[in-house]
Amino acid sequence: MPFRELTKRIFLGKSRDPLDPRIFHQLSLVAFLAWVGLGADGLSSSAYGPEEAFLALGNHTHLAVFLAVATALTVILISGSYAQLIELFPSGGGGYLVATHLLGETAGLVSGAALLIDYVLTISTSCAAGVAALCSFFGAVSPSRQLAYAAVSVVVLVLLNVRGVRESIQVLLPIFLAFLFTHVAILLFGVFRHVGAFPELVAQTARETRSTWVELGAWGTVMLLLKAFSLGGGTYTGIEAVSNGLQILREPRVRTGKRTMAYMAISLSFTAGGLILCYLLANVRKGEGATLNAALYQILSRELFGAGGVSAAFVFVLLVSEGLLLFVAAQSSFLAGPRVLANMAIDSWVPHRFSLLSERLVTQNGVLLMGAAAIAMLVYARGSIHVLVLMYSINVFLTFTLSQLGMCVHWWKVRRTDRTWWRRFAVNGAGLSISVTILIVSTALKFREGAWMTVVITGALVALCLAIRQHYNSVRLLMRRADDVLMTLPKPKPTDSGVLRKASAPVPSNTPTAVFLVSGFNGLGIHSLLQVQKYFPRYFANAVFLSVGVVDSAKFKGSSEVEHLTRETEQDLAKYVDFAEGLGMHAESNFSIGTDLLDEIVELCHKVKEKYDRPVFFTSKLIFPNENLANRLLHNQTPFAVQRRLQFEGLQTVILPIQVTV
Secondary structure, X not given: OOHHHHHHHHHHOOOOOOOOOOHHHHHOEOHHHHHHHHHHHHHHHHHOHHHHHHHOOOOOHHXXXXXXXXXXXXXXXXXXXXXXXXXXXXXXXXXXXXXXXXXXXXHHHHHHHHHHXXXXXXXXXXXXXXXXXXXXXXXOOOHHHHHHHHHHHHHHXXXXXXXXXXXXXXXXXHHHHHHHHHHHHHHHHHHHHOHHHHHHHHHHHHHHHHHHHHHHHHHHHHHHHHHHHHHOHHHHOOOOHHHXXXXXXXXXXXXXXXXXXXXXXXXXXXXXXXXXXXXXXXXXXXXXXXXXXXXXXXXXXXXXXXXOHHHHHXXXXXXXXXXXXXXXXXXXXXXXXXHHHHHHHHOOXXXXXXXXXXXXXXXXXXXXXXXXXXXXXXXHHOOOHHHHHHHOOOHHHHHHHHHHHHHHHHHHHOOOOOOOHHHHHHHHXXXXXXXXXXHHHHHHHHHHHHHHHHHHHHHHHHHHHHHHHHHHHXXXXXXXXXXXXXXOOOOOOEOOOOOEOOOOOOOOOOOOEEEEEOOXXXXXXXXXXXXXXXHOOOOOOEEEEEEEEEOEOXXXXXXXXXXXXXXXXXXXXXXXXXXXXXXXXXXXXXXXXEOOHHHHHHHHHHHHHHHOOOEEEEEEEEEOOOOOHHHHHHOOOHHHHHXXXXXXXXXXXXXXXXXXXX
16 A cells, blocks of 8 residues: 555544445434533533632622523524524535525625634633643643643544544543443432522522512612623534534434433533532532532532542542533534535635545545634734633624524515414514624623734634635626537537437547546637647547546435536536547546545546557646735645646656636
8 A cells, every 4th residue: 555545544533435325324413412512512611601600790699590401401492493494404514505595695604703713712721721721630831831831732533534524523432421420420410419408599599689689689689680691602603513513413403403402401501500509508609729510529529528638639630521511522623624615615715625535535635724723823822811711702793693684584585474473473483582692791791801913813804805806706796607608609510310420339449649637618618629629630539428426514414415416517517428439539427525635537538548548638827917816715725736646656647727817
């Protein structure tokens, strides 16, 4: 095996066949694994969200009862509203597709850009927080070293994800289960341990609420609760991940997605609400160098096991599982983020290469970009968790707001045809109200502290996407004009017998053969054929058309999509063969279906070389007046890569220039 292939096999694993009808079942996730892979983001927010909310109450900790109930109900409400979104958009895409289809492309772009920045910051924050939690058990570690460890953890997660979705989740599954079981146990104990004090707690809460009402006034009390509720908004991050990643769920996707949302809602509402309530019941106070969660676990573990080694060991397991779960949360962003990027690539907001799948059938380019961006964010914030949390406090609720608004608009439009519209409208309307409230309060409170940087980065990304879309639209318009001219050329006239004039069937193997590498039946392919006849008159009597049906993220949704791609590729090649035969040439075609365009096309070229002794391979490349880095990023460089590969192996390759003036 060549060294290059051996290296890929070791680090990335064996290639997968997208034509295998069992592959979608093998790679798709049942609700439980989807809960692990996509729901960990929300569950891990219990490491910092409830603490932020509780601390914002200051000395008025008795209000935590209302805060715990509000937090749990909000999780359930937002999850329910996203379950309705899953029903309406079963193909996935989440907030990006909702905003695009229901509010317009501009709203969709803003939502998609906000989601991408949010996922990048989730990776950065989770890895930084996870490293900080783990380092606390092994003595003092310098900030620079923690930053290095966080960057290394991002690289490890990138390697896991380019190997495949299921593989990455299976590695992280034990961490998720350890967190779930230990935290459910300690929180249940924390609640039931003090169940006898509930009557007194209710009475004390009523007394102190009246006291606060007198001290701060009605408006002041409401604003204090609203501030605490909004500052704990990090608790709700990650809820949208399931709707974004529906493509990787097992059929029936809607049922699997709604079940996953139910698992997430139950686990997150219990954990977040339970933590806030236990803070109050156990009278937890913020300690030097320790989180509220750590202080709570120490108190409850001593009550459960008594002072000693068992209690310390249990606290160790609780905090380590909490720290490691943050890496699982980063993993969920590696699942959902690249899929949002792929959807935006299909719509030409970002370079088209981000919609391609690797040999392992994952959006590898998106995974690599997310990893690189996360490391850049870590370096910018110098690994500071506080700075990172401030930066991503706005975008998630911007996306929530656009998604809920889009759903409300939809239910209002179908109110005359859908009898249940009012109930669905009420759910999304409530979600919209909460999202707008948290967005406004979070922006007002955190903007000057550092959240402004997120606005700047998101705005810059939106501007970049607009420029990319404008470039693609200009090129597409020019290509359409070329198609209008070339696709309307007179078709070959039928002979007296009523059939098209055919060239003689087999040709000798030493016949000069023009091999055209085409993508779909379009003006570019016809232009290449006519250019060869123009510059090599009466030399090539034999034409071979080669094409690769590329399975990208838009087509990798089921075996039926791949079958459609196969039929479409065959039909396009048949049109080229008919056109060439009408010009008096012998013509034939061959194709393959795969994810790696370069490898597939090179293999097809070798098959032609085995059949014909004198082939010359022709491909086309868009040529811009001012070739620059942007053009190279936005347009496929496959022709040059193919030329290098084939010429190195002794196969003559010619790139036909197609001039473009944008």
